[in-house]
Amino acid sequence: MTRITERHALLSETPGTQRVVTMHRYGRNTDGKKAYVQACLHADETPAMAAVHHLLQSLEDADNKGLIKGEIVILPYANPIGLDQFQDDLLLGRVHLGGEGNFNRGWYDLTEMIKDRLEGRLEDDADKNISIIRKAMQEALDEITPTTEFESLRKLLVSEAARADYVFDLHCDDDSLPYLYISDLNWPDCQDFAADFGAAAIMMAENSGGGSFDEVYTRPWAELARLFPDNPIPQATMSMTVEHRGRPDVSDEIGAIDAEALFKFFIRRGLIEGDAGPIPKALCDATGTDACEIIQSPGAGFVTYCKNLGEQVKKGDQIATVINLFAEDPNKARTPIFTGTDGIFFTRRQHKAVKTGMVVGKVAGTEPLKAGYLLED
Structure with a gap:
């Protein structure tokens, strides 16, 4: 078994309390690609929890069989702050009740954070530039000193996800069909997942204007490529927001279906050994956000x-x-x-x-x- 379970403590803002984020890490010492999956950044969107629960069951089985060929990091809940925001038996997990706003807005602008430190460091090799850029991202993130609990959560999540080739931020809507928010920089590369997931709509934009979590990892590659046109910089990260239907759509059956779509994606990208089977017919094409x-x-x-x-x-x-x-x-x-x-x-x-x-x-x-x-x- 290669799984490592980590517990990361957030900054404590009140005496005697400290919240913790759990990460399950599979295939840490493999040479393959890396995927990062988090559920419930909006803490009250429980269909994402069900999907991750069933995904973990499949990963445990694959791990025991020695089929994990890349690194896969799973956060069954990404936001313990929001998970503690019950009022009169109702979980209010979308907005920070302490005044720091929507949990999925205003995330780091990594391009601004690293562009100056890349001057003179980039080379003529695209693969080397990926490593250089990711190292610069970690350097910039390491310099952040959180002063609030939420800021410590931001730093923790981004520091982990910025290392990944594939980033999945799992959410849900209110009453909804399954759909995706993606970057047009990742289309049509992610259309196999959209088909497996059964997305009824796919909205794409390079920058939707809100600083959402998924765009932290796609935007820098295109923006840096425009800033440094003489150095080859590929689109090294695929990231998306996955909307798992509506809030009431929580069941083992639905969770297992959504987990299977993620598991098949990992197979097709070489993170797990196996046969993902044929790609089903897509239900829609991608359209602009x-x-x-x-x-x-x-x-x-x-x-x-x-x-x-x-x-x-x-x-x-x-x-x-x-x-x-x-x-x-x-x-x-x-x-x-x-x-x-x-x-x-x-x-x-x-x-x-x-x-x-x-x-x-x-x-x-x-x-x-x-x-x-x-x-x-």
């Missing part, structure tokens, strides 16, 4: 839907109605909600009470709708 319509409620009340997830919609189609219980005239209580683009209706709200501006659905289209900040929040 800038073409994803984020539909907001025009008023307060509760929402009802007249379209089902997975339906193809046209611009101007009604997908839902918001009903205002405070309307003086009950005949004017209903306000229809329409789509603004053609595409697949792939997410909606699980809890139907809404306030003005709250997101009630998303449609993955093909025509650009926005620029700059492309995310929901």
Whole structure:
């Protein structure tokens, strides 16, 4: 058995308390590629936990059989801070209740952190430059001195993931079909995983504007290649955010299916010896994140839907109605909600009470709708 289980303590902010991140490391001394998988950076997105649980079962079996040929690092929960944010039996794991914002926004800009220290260090060999750049990343990260618990978590996760060739950040939506956020720098290289996973939508952007975790590892290679055009710098990291359907979609059956998609990816990339079988037919092509319509409620009340997830919609189609219980005239209580683009209706709200501006659905289209900040929040 090659698995090593590590427990990394975070910075303690209050006397007598200290949170810990667990990492399971397989194939540490192998010569192959490295993969990093974390679940629940948004701590209340439990379908990701189920997928990782079943993935670990498969990795244990492969490890016992000597089939692990690369290094695979698994974090069954990436955010113990968020996991402790229960209020009245409800886990609020998306936003740091201590005031540091969305757990998946504002991550490090590694290009800014290392570009100056790369001057005069890069060579004419692409493989050597990968090593030089990753060393510079670790040097810059090592210089960070966290002053908060969340900052210590940031440093820990990025220091580990920045060493990887493949980075998977596992999440879920509210009520949703399975889908992916990827970098266009990794398409179509990751289309086999998208097909195995059964992604109903694939949004791609080099920079979505929010500093999300997955973009920490894809953006530097393209940005540095533009900054140092005389030195060969390949796209050395594939990274993506995997949305495991909606929050209620937690079961052994679903978790096992999603784990199998990840396991097959590792086989196809040579991290595990085995036969992944034929790649299934993809359910969709990748489209721009800038073409994803984020539909907001025009008023307060509760929402009802007249379209089902997975339906193809046209611009101007009604997908839902918001009903205002405070309307003086009950005949004017209903306000229809329409789509603004053609595409697949792939997410909606699980809890139907809404306030003005709250997101009630998303449609993955093909025509650009926005620029700059492309995310929901």
